[in-house]
Amino acid sequence: MFGTVNCAILGTGKIAEKMAETMKSARKVKCYAVGSRNLDRAVEFAKKNGFKRAYGSYEDLLADRKVDLVYVATPHSEHFANAMAALEAGKNVLVEKPICINEKQAKKLIATADAKHLFLGEAMWTRFLPFANRIREVLSSGVIGDPVSLTADVGWNIRAVPRMTDPELAGGTLLDTGIYALNFASMFFGEDIYKINSVCSYTDRRLDEQDSITLIYRDGRVATLSASMVGCGPRQGVFTGTKGYAVVDDIVNFKSLAVYDANGKRLAIYRRPRQKNGYEYELAAAVRAIREGRTEFDLMPHRQSLSEMHMMDFIRGQMGVVYPAEVRERQEEQRRQEEEDRQAALALEQKAKEALAAKEEEEERGQIASDIQAQEAIEGHVSIGDETDYTFGTAEAAADIAGEEVHLPSEDTLVHAAGEALKEDARLKQEAAKAPAPDPGDVTSYINLSLPQDHPAADDGEKK
Numbered sequence: 001m002f003g004t005v006n007c008a009i010l011g012t013g014k015i016a017e018k019m020a021e022t023m024k025s026a027r028k029v030k031c032y033a034v035g036s037r038n039l040d041r042a043v044e045f046a047k048k049n050g051f052k053r054a055y056g057s058y059e060d061l062l063a064d065r066k067v068d069l070v071y072v073a074t075p076h077s078e079h080f081a082n083a084m085a086a087l088e089a090g091k092n093v094l095v096e097k098p099i100c101i102n103e104k105q106a107k108k109l110i111a112t113a114d115a116k117h118l119f120l121g122e123a124m125w126t127r128f129l130p131f132a133n134r135i136r137e138v139l140s141s142g143v144i145g146d147p148v149s150l151t152a153d154v155g156w157n158i159r160a161v162p163r164m165t166d167p168e169l170a171g172g173t174l175l176d177t178g179i180y181a182l183n184f185a186s187m188f189f190g191e192d193i194y195k196i197n198s199v200c201s202y203t204d205r206r207l208d209e210q211d212s213i214t215l216i217y218r219d220g221r222v223a224t225l226s227a228s229m230v231g232c233g234p235r236q237g238v239f240t241g242t243k244g245y246a247v248v249d250d251i252v253n254f255k256s257l258a259v260y261d262a263n264g265k266r267l268a269i270y271r272r273p274r275q276k277n278g279y280e281y282e283l284a285a286a287v288r289a290i291r292e293g294r295t296e297f298d299l300m301p302h303r304q305s306l307s308e309m310h311m312m313d314f315i316r317g318q319m320g321v322v323y324p325a326e327v328r329e330r331q332e333e334q335r336r337q338e339e340e341d342r343q344a345a346l347a348l349e350q351k352a353k354e355a356l357a358a359k360e361e362e363e364e365r366g367q368i369a370s371d372i373q374a375q376e377a378i379e380g381h382v383s384i385g386d387e388t389d390y391t392f393g394t395a396e397a398a399a400d401i402a403g404e405e406v407h408l409p410s411e412d413t414l415v416h417a418a419g420e421a422l423k424e425d426a427r428l429k430q431e432a433a434k435a436p437a438p439d440p441g442d443v444t445s446y447i448n449l450s451l452p453q454d455h456p457a458a459d460d461g462e463k464k
């Protein structure tokens, strides 16, 4: 794709305003359209930010053929549906962090973007800040020795923001602020994690309010992270090395890096270069990717988004935080499974009935023949051989000869018994499917997506 990218924004909230400001001054970008659930809001937003078109529904915006890139600036719970709708409409998508609420959704989005050869990027803007390279340079210079651990905290008092406290909007700390701490650790310590321990305090609607997360890396490094939606922290990242330490101010939008020796003497301080608001780098990277026909960012590739969602799913498992949409999805899946099992049981029962009916017919034919034979035996004193070789009818005839009474199950009973056995089998399968998921409290070890099965960590007694 060449020329200017026509950008559109879904949603008119806080971050939408920031991105509109960013788009206004970006190169190769046109502030083209905004979509809101409310037309007045869209019109007002468009006027204020110089957007050409305003739509009173997201669907209408997505139907505009001139839109090249849709920036999804809605609450977490909406990211999947909004991004999917945009992809289905043939648009490139930049979706706010987190890309969606869980790994399963992320996989579907990525598969759709790949299939349609459209750009899909998660707006984890910190990844695109040029100052990240300075931090990497300092860490690899050896000035603080080997970095053996890091701490990072992130927090704002945003409990009054409705989307933060509403489970329906996938609120809570992890997906909003905790994600920055995880991102910081992953940017500088990578992904080779084999153990995660997380705990949290809860809001009154059982969302995570303050999180404490420890990551243990395969090489022994440790990251200790904390995140809050009720407290304003310094948003500092501290790297501890074998010869000194380095302090990053602020892990969300890097401002500076101070380097200290083992005695706490400051050796250097680096400050970030001038920037607009920090979002310009991710926007430029998205535009570049689209113009180059790529489906993902280089600095925040799909693999990274998946790994992040995988980790956050695991952490929520430890914390016992589940969003209502996930509960509904599980119930729906269970209902579908039960219906499938019921249909399968009915089909099997029908098959058994047909098989027994066929057998009955065959036996009836056999019985007539053997009755005749038995009658002949009685009348003509013909030998009838070994009774055990006889079919039901012949056995009855033989029993008659022997003067014994034989009780054979009726065909109805057999059909019924077979049907009941099949139903019971289906019931047991359903029971097994319904078995409760493992108690999240028992989840103590993390299974890294990239960790090979034969990795030494796989021998860890706690590994699941």
Ligand SMILES: NC(=O)c1ccc[n+]([C@@H]2O[C@H](COP(=O)([O-])OP(=O)(O)OC[C@H]3O[C@@H](n4cnc5c(N)ncnc54)[C@H](OP(=O)(O)O)[C@@H]3O)[C@@H](O)[C@H]2O)c1
Binding pocket: 010, 011, 012, 013, 014, 015, 016, 035, 036, 037, 038, 041, 042, 073, 074, 075, 076, 078, 096, 097, 098, 123, 125, 163, 169, 175, 176
């Ligand atoms: N990168 C960053 O620095 C940064 C900073 C803040 C937030 N974020 C991320 O950006 C996203 C939005 O955050 P925000 O602070 O901008 O949120 P916000 O101020 O609440 O705005 C969200 C917007 O989404 C739209 N929306 C669609 N469905 C909605 C629903 N069911 N309930 C409420 N609003 C709905 C609304 O616009 P209409 O009514 O006009 O449709 C609303 O204005 C989140 O994913 C957040 O994590 C990123």
